[in-house]
Amino acid sequence: MKSIQMVNLVSQYEKIQTEVDQKILEVVRSSQYINGPEVKSFSEELSRFLGVKHVIPCANGTDALQIAMMALGLKPGDEVITASFTYIATVEVIGLLGLVPVLVEVDPETFNLDVNAFEAAITEKTKAVVPVHLYGQCANMEEILRVAKKHDLKVIEDAAQAIDATYTFSNGDAVKAGCMGDVGTTSFFPSKNLGCYGDGGAVFTNNDELAISIRQIANHGQTVRYHHENIGVNSRLDSLQAAVLRIKLGHLKEYTEARQFAAAYYDEAFKNETGLLTPKRDAKSSHVFHQYTIKTRGQIGMRCKIF
Numbered sequence: 117m118k119s120i121q122m123v124n125l126v127s128q129y130e131k132i133q134t135e136v137d138q139k140i141l142e143v144v145r146s147s148q149y150i151n152g153p154e155v156k157s158f159s160e161e162l163s164r165f166l167g168v169k170h171v172i173p174c175a176n177g178t179d180a181l182q183i184a185m186m187a188l189g190l191k192p193g194d195e196v197i198t199a200s201f202t203y204i205a206t207v208e209v210i211g212l213l214g215l216v217p218v219l220v221e222v223d224p225e226t227f228n229l230d231v232n233a234f235e236a237a238i239t240e241k242t243k244a245v246v247p248v249h250l251y252g253q254c255a256n257m258e259e260i261l262r263v264a265k266k267h268d269l270k271v272i273e274d275a276a277q278a279i280d281a282t283y284t285f286s287n288g289d290a291v292k293a294g295c296m297g298d299v300g301t302t303s304f305f306p307s308k309n310l311g312c313y314g315d316g317g318a319v320f321t322n323n324d325e326l327a328i329s330i331r332q333i334a335n336h337g338q339t340v341r342y343h344h345e346n347i348g349v350n351s352r353l354d355s356l357q358a359a360v361l362r363i364k365l366g367h368l369k370e371y372t373e374a375r376q377f378a379a380a381y382y383d384e385a386f387k388n389e390t391g392l393l394t395p396k397r398d399a400k401s402s403h404v405f406h407q408y409t410i411k412t413r414g415q416i417g418m419r420c421k422i423f
């Protein structure tokens with residue numbers, strides 16, 4: 117049997133090698149390694165791609181969540197509702213900031229936040245909700261935003277696994293993952309759909325005031341150099357990563373389509389396999405298949421031949 121690597125970053129690199137090698141040399145020779153022109157250009161290009169006003173790059177997706185929560189002014193003791201089924205980072209930062217994580221069930225078919233469970237968990241201490249667009253498909257944002265508005269809660273979308281997924285609201289508005297709530301976050305970890313060659317992340321928002329605060333927090337609480345107005349963190353994307361991301365952003369549509377093609381292929385290959393449940397597609401969200409996740413039921417035969 118042929119073994120298939122879950123993520124083959126080398127073969128992806130080989131396809132863009134000339135561009136990447138040349139750009140990396142350019143950045144090294146420029147000596148502008150932190151917050152240089154590459155970072156600015158990447159942030160503008162990603163902002164155009166996503167259709168969101170502000171993209172603030174930072175050091176990784178975990179920091180992006182932390183910075184977002186700090187910028188929203190969440191205080192120790194505030195309750196933050198999120199999915200019980202997510203990557204550790206989502207909950208870790210809630211705990212790190214002294215906030216209280218309230219974990220609620222996910223929909224067993226989409227693995228995303230169950231809206232009824234979310235609403236039932238709201239108390240007078242609840243200040244925010246963090247829907248996670250797990251595996252590359254958006255959570256039920258229309259309902260999450262409705263409930264959040266009703267209870268005056270901030271919405272922080274964890275879009276680490278869902279860059280380029282699109283959610284379509286009932287009025288026909290189509291919005292990218294991470295760009296629907298007060299603030300959205302993502303990760304550029306190498307194996308992510310848009311991954312760099314180290315750590316990286318970003319925060320998205322359409323709110324100008326919040327963007328200033330996010331930028332400030334990500335850079336030691338300063339807007340003007342050495343004028344530290346707030347407590348911040350040191351969380352910046354370096355220029356080499358931004359340069360790689362700019363190149364890969366140019367290929368993101370093609371990467372997404374390749375993932376969707378592979379997912380359709382798996383669906384077909386598994387369709388007669390009664391022991392397997394293939395990923396459910398939500399009619400309102402495109403799926404960018406950060407992961408193609410199957411569920412098993414009873415004993416699985418090995419009848420399906422993939423390659």
Ligand SMILES: Cc1ncc(COP(=O)(O)O)c(C=O)c1O
Pocket residue numbers: 176177178179202203205206248274276277302303304305315316317
């Ligand atoms: C859902 C989710 N949130 C947050 C993160 C954190 O991102 P990073 O590894 O860049 O800190 C990840 C990374 O795997 C993730 O999958």
